Every structure is written in structure tokens, then in C-alpha cells.
Amino acid sequence: MRTIAVVNQKGGCGKTTISINLSAALAAKGNRTLLIDMDSQGHCAVGLAVPEEQVEQSVYDVLIGIGRGEPMRLKEVLWQISDGFELAPSNIDLAAFEQQMTGVTDRENCLKKVLDEIQDDYDYVVIDCPPSVGLLTFNALRAATDVIVPVEMGYFSLHGLSRQLETLIALCDQCEQKINVMVLASMYDIRTKMGREILAELKKHFSEQLFKTVANFNTKLKEAASLGQPISEYAPSSKGHKDFLALADELIGTDTQLHRADLVNSLQARLSTISASAEELLASVPPDVIKPKEQEPVSLDEKLADVYGVRQVDGHVSFAAMYPRAKSVQIAGDFNEWMPEKTHLQRVDEAGKWHLAMPLEKGLYRYRLVVDGQWQQDPYNDWIEMNPYGEFNSVLNVQ
Ligand SMILES: Nc1ncnc2c1ncn2[C@@H]1O[C@H](COP(=O)(O)OP(=O)(O)OP(=O)(O)O)[C@@H](O)[C@H]1O
Ligand SMILES: [Mg+2]
Structure with missing residues (x-):
């Protein structure tokens, strides 16, 4: 078999x-x-x-x-x-x-x-x-x-x-x-x-x-x-x-x-x-797919972060992810006692982009996304760490 x-x-x-x-x-x-x-x-x-x-x-x-x-x-x-x-x-x-x-x-x-x-x-x-x-x-x-x-x-x-x-x-x-x-x-x-x-x-x-x-x-x-x-x-x-x-x-x-x-x-x-x-191919992506910030040279990671991922913006941490068919996207981590029901991402467009801006103190955080009840790592964040259950947590360092 x-x-x-x-x-x-x-x-x-x-x-x-x-x-x-x-x-x-x-x-x-x-x-x-x-x-x-x-x-x-x-x-x-x-x-x-x-x-x-x-x-x-x-x-x-x-x-x-x-x-x-x-x-x-x-x-x-x-x-x-x-x-x-x-x-x-x-x-x-x-x-x-x-x-x-x-x-x-x-x-x-x-x-x-x-x-x-x-x-x-x-x-x-x-x-x-x-x-x-x-x-x-x-x-x-x-x-x-x-x-x-x-x-x-x-x-x-x-x-x-x-x-x-x-x-x-x-x-x-x-x-x-x-x-x-x-x-x-x-x-x-x-x-x-x-x-x-x-x-x-x-x-x-x-x-x-x-x-x-x-x-x-x-x-x-x-x-x-x-x-x-x-x-x-x-x-x-x-x-x-x-x-x-x-x-x-x-x-x-x-x-x-x-x-x-x-x-x-x-x-x-x-x-x-x-x-x-991938870097080469992405560099050739038409401008309407990825819009870099005006006048500034941007790296590939910044381009992708503009689309999805986690990054710090003006004292907030911004989480963005693409789940076209999800009905709910929540986040659970060190910052909310691992209780996803406390923190929801909002759907921001027809295509299925979800977003959340959250104020966070300096420090190292571990988190997972909960998509329609399913726990998973943030697929757009490279920094992962295996937890004691053999699953992956995403890791975030707020500076
Ligand atoms: N080869 C294909 N041609 C056209 N449409 C496709 C093809 N493969 C998948 N699709 C369509 O794309 C959508 C997503 O496909 P599918 O549900 O198989 O993906 P999935 O990886 O199982 O998704 P999930 O991660 O949510 O389980 C569905 O609407 C499906 O009908
Ligand atoms: Mg499927």
C-alpha cells in the first residue's frame, strides 16, 4: 500500500x-x-x-x-x-x-x-x-x-x-x-x-x-x-x-x-x-502587482512586507495575511494569553487580505494565527520556532 x-x-x-x-x-x-x-x-x-x-x-x-x-x-x-x-x-x-x-x-x-x-x-x-x-x-x-x-x-x-x-x-x-x-x-x-x-x-x-x-x-x-x-x-x-x-x-x-x-x-x-x-522574478513583477514606496529603493523583503507579513509601523505592529476563503482570522500569542478570541484580524479587501495593527511593548513575542479555528504559523513570517508540541510558532521581535 x-x-x-x-x-x-x-x-x-x-x-x-x-x-x-x-x-x-x-x-x-x-x-x-x-x-x-x-x-x-x-x-x-x-x-x-x-x-x-x-x-x-x-x-x-x-x-x-x-x-x-x-x-x-x-x-x-x-x-x-x-x-x-x-x-x-x-x-x-x-x-x-x-x-x-x-x-x-x-x-x-x-x-x-x-x-x-x-x-x-x-x-x-x-x-x-x-x-x-x-x-x-x-x-x-x-x-x-x-x-x-x-x-x-x-x-x-x-x-x-x-x-x-x-x-x-x-x-x-x-x-x-x-x-x-x-x-x-x-x-x-x-x-x-x-x-x-x-x-x-x-x-x-x-x-x-x-x-x-x-x-x-x-x-x-x-x-x-x-x-x-x-x-x-x-x-x-x-x-x-x-x-x-x-x-x-x-x-x-x-x-x-x-x-x-x-x-x-x-x-x-x-x-x-x-x-x-524568486528574487529575480519578483523584481520583474509589473508595478500594479507590487507598489513600492515612492522614490525610495526597496528591498524584496520590504516589497513582500508591503503585501503580507508582520512589521513595525509607527509604534504599532502590523499583521497582514492572505486568506481568500477564510471566515475568521484571529491571532494568539504571548501578548493575549494565547486566547485567539481576544484578537481578530479584519478583512480589508475582496481579494481576501486580512489585517491588524496592534500596539506592542518592546520585546520578543511568539504567536500563531487561527484561521477558521485552525491554528497555524504565520506563513509570511520566516522566523519560526518549534514549540513543545512539535508545531511551529512564529516569532516577532519588537524594538
Ligand atoms: N487546476 C485547477 N484549475 C482550475 N481551478 C482550480 C485548479 N485547482 C484548484 N482550483 C480551484 O482553486 C480553488 C482552491 O483549490 P483547492 O480547494 O483544491 O485548494 P486547497 O489547497 O485544498 O485549499 P485549502 O488550503 O483551503 O485546503 C478551488 O476553487 C478549486 O476549484
Ligand atoms: Mg483543501
């Missing part, structure tokens, strides 16, 4: 779309396939027309059962989607898992224990991860033989990628099993110059660790999801469907025996060159 975790802490880069349609393609090729939703947003169920109100028991119940030493059978929560394709759905309950498991030994191995029991029942397990690196993602990595990192082909993708991969490598290093880490270009639009340039950079840096298959931008994929169907059912002759059949073929053909350490090390060696390329 191969277990493929689809991981990227960046929201909206195509994880769920890839998880659903890759699972459907693997099943269509005759493989017994199980899709596990590890995201409390429950998007796999939505994308496969499983009615949310009918999901009485979910991945949460199975995981928490293991954690509490009262295991229940995974079979009890499964929904059949098509021949050879089953879904273990999730729902909002899963958002509480991380906190409820605090202090429980072996809490990062709950999913692995569940999957060890069903080794002979499936050929492929695909795990859709949440857009954060917390206990749920760590559970997925502990259970995984393969990791797919979707990279959306947008302006900031390369810059963010280096940081994402560093975090991922730190987590993979803590896993005992071999993990085959592969990057997948997602939402690629061949018509844009930037898209073509970014893909060329990815090919240059990752070569054998980049899937040859590209997940092209295809509106049929969006339509399929809104109707609760995999693309194989909604539009079998579409480009979107062909991409996922090709991805399944490529994945099936990938050598799983490559040594994890070799893969992870060679990935590590490439991170600095990716950042350098």
Missing part, C-alpha cells in the same frame, strides 16, 4: 482538487483507493457530494479513538464514492483534535496506527492535508510513503516555496520511514508569461523531483467540484481529466525505493537557489 500525503501550508494551492481527482484516477485504473480528509474544512466531502449533515462520524472519531486507547474501525466512517474509491470524510470536529491531544504520548502516530490495520485492503491511500503545519499534517507525514507538494504558479509561489520546503524537510526528518517528496506544478496557465517562467525555474531546480505532469488551470475542475463530482465523471474528455490520468500513471511508475535521505538532502541543497530566482 502506498500512502500519498498532499501537503502545502499555503492555502488554496490545489491540495483538495489534486487529492480528489488523483484518487478518482487511481481508482479508475483499477486500484483500490482510499481518500482521507485531514482538513477540518471538510472540502473532500463537499467536492464529492457527501452531505455534510449526514456525516455523523468522521476521521476525527477514528483518530481520537486511537489517541484515547478506544479504537473504532475506520470502515465505520467510510463513504463509497465509486467502484474502488472510498472517502473517509472530515468535519469541523477535527479542528479540536490538536488541542484535545495535548500531552498525549504518541499523538503524532494516530493516523499511522489506523493505516497499519488496513495495509492489505487498499493499493493507494491519498491524504488531503490542511493548509497548516500542525499535528494533523504531522500525522499524515508519519503515515506517508510519498508527499506531493502542489505549487500554484502565481507571482509569489517561488518565494514562499523555499520556506514551505524547509518546514516540510524539518518534519520529514523526524519521520522514521522513507518518504518520496515530489513537487507538482498546479493551476498552470500556459498563456501567461509569468507562469511559463516559473515552470521553467521549477524544472531547473527540481528536475527529477518535479512531476513531469502539470496540473493545468482548467475551469472544468472548479465546475466539477461545485457539483460534487470528480473530473472523471463531470468532464471525462477535458484537459483537467487527462492531467490527472497522466499524474496517476506517473505516480504509479515512480520508484518508491529511492532513499528518503537522498531525496530530502538534494531538495535542501536547492532551496537557496530557489530564493535567488
Whole structure:
């Protein structure tokens, strides 16, 4: 059995779309396939027309059962989607898992224990991860033989990628099993110059660790999801469907025996060159995408901070982040007794930018963002520190 975790802490880069349609393609090729939703947003169920109100028991119940030493059978929560394709759905309950498991030994191995029991029942397990690196993602990595990192082909993708991969490598290093880490270009639009340039950079840096298959931008994929169907059912002759059949073929053909350490090390060696390329590409971004301050020369970091991130402005600390689909973004840290309900970011535009200006005394602070109830590190702040629970806190020094 191969277990493929689809991981990227960046929201909206195509994880769920890839998880659903890759699972459907693997099943269509005759493989017994199980899709596990590890995201409390429950998007796999939505994308496969499983009615949310009918999901009485979910991945949460199975995981928490293991954690509490009262295991229940995974079979009890499964929904059949098509021949050879089953879904273990999730729902909002899963958002509480991380906190409820605090202090429980072996809490990062709950999913692995569940999957060890069903080794002979499936050929492929695909795990859709949440857009954060917390206990749920760590559970997925502990259970995984393969990791797919979707990279959306947008302006900031390369810059963010280096940081994402560093975090991922730190987590993979803590896993005992071999993990085959592969990057997948997602939402690629061949018509844009930037898209073509970014893909060329990815090919240059990752070569054998980049899937040859590209997940092209295809509106049929969006339509399929809104109707609760995999693309194989909604539009079998579409480009979107062909991409996922090709991805399944490529994945099936990938050598799983490559040594994890070799893969992870060679990935590590490439991170600095990716950042350098990102800097070049960002320098060529059209002025309406990034507006530098008038007359002043600005560094790349300042440019990005203008868009998202954390910085000091006139005695305040400004937090800005992009969460297009979030309903609430809160912050918890040393400055508010780690109580997110005390401090909310405000949505400032249609695109999904969230902002907060907070007066803070001089000092070193640790914090995390809470997006629709999910705790996560600030994806736009490079300074992170692992906390005692194996998650990452963001760090801020107010001067
Ligand atoms: N290849 C594609 N072509 C067109 N639209 C796409 C493609 N991939 C994803 N989308 C659309 O982009 C949006 C975000 O995709 P998706 O939900 O798969 O991302 P995600 O990484 O799972 O997000 P989250 O981090 O919130 O879980 C959805 O509306 C989806 O339909
Ligand atoms: Mg998702």
C-alpha cells in the first residue's frame, strides 16, 4: 500500500482538487483507493457530494479513538464514492483534535496506527492535508510513503516555496520511514508569461523531483467540484481529466525505493537557489502587482512586507495575511494569553487580505494565527520556532 500525503501550508494551492481527482484516477485504473480528509474544512466531502449533515462520524472519531486507547474501525466512517474509491470524510470536529491531544504520548502516530490495520485492503491511500503545519499534517507525514507538494504558479509561489520546503524537510526528518517528496506544478496557465517562467525555474531546480505532469488551470475542475463530482465523471474528455490520468500513471511508475535521505538532502541543497530566482522574478513583477514606496529603493523583503507579513509601523505592529476563503482570522500569542478570541484580524479587501495593527511593548513575542479555528504559523513570517508540541510558532521581535 502506498500512502500519498498532499501537503502545502499555503492555502488554496490545489491540495483538495489534486487529492480528489488523483484518487478518482487511481481508482479508475483499477486500484483500490482510499481518500482521507485531514482538513477540518471538510472540502473532500463537499467536492464529492457527501452531505455534510449526514456525516455523523468522521476521521476525527477514528483518530481520537486511537489517541484515547478506544479504537473504532475506520470502515465505520467510510463513504463509497465509486467502484474502488472510498472517502473517509472530515468535519469541523477535527479542528479540536490538536488541542484535545495535548500531552498525549504518541499523538503524532494516530493516523499511522489506523493505516497499519488496513495495509492489505487498499493499493493507494491519498491524504488531503490542511493548509497548516500542525499535528494533523504531522500525522499524515508519519503515515506517508510519498508527499506531493502542489505549487500554484502565481507571482509569489517561488518565494514562499523555499520556506514551505524547509518546514516540510524539518518534519520529514523526524519521520522514521522513507518518504518520496515530489513537487507538482498546479493551476498552470500556459498563456501567461509569468507562469511559463516559473515552470521553467521549477524544472531547473527540481528536475527529477518535479512531476513531469502539470496540473493545468482548467475551469472544468472548479465546475466539477461545485457539483460534487470528480473530473472523471463531470468532464471525462477535458484537459483537467487527462492531467490527472497522466499524474496517476506517473505516480504509479515512480520508484518508491529511492532513499528518503537522498531525496530530502538534494531538495535542501536547492532551496537557496530557489530564493535567488524568486528574487529575480519578483523584481520583474509589473508595478500594479507590487507598489513600492515612492522614490525610495526597496528591498524584496520590504516589497513582500508591503503585501503580507508582520512589521513595525509607527509604534504599532502590523499583521497582514492572505486568506481568500477564510471566515475568521484571529491571532494568539504571548501578548493575549494565547486566547485567539481576544484578537481578530479584519478583512480589508475582496481579494481576501486580512489585517491588524496592534500596539506592542518592546520585546520578543511568539504567536500563531487561527484561521477558521485552525491554528497555524504565520506563513509570511520566516522566523519560526518549534514549540513543545512539535508545531511551529512564529516569532516577532519588537524594538
Ligand atoms: N487546476 C485547477 N484549475 C482550475 N481551478 C482550480 C485548479 N485547482 C484548484 N482550483 C480551484 O482553486 C480553488 C482552491 O483549490 P483547492 O480547494 O483544491 O485548494 P486547497 O489547497 O485544498 O485549499 P485549502 O488550503 O483551503 O485546503 C478551488 O476553487 C478549486 O476549484
Ligand atoms: Mg483543501
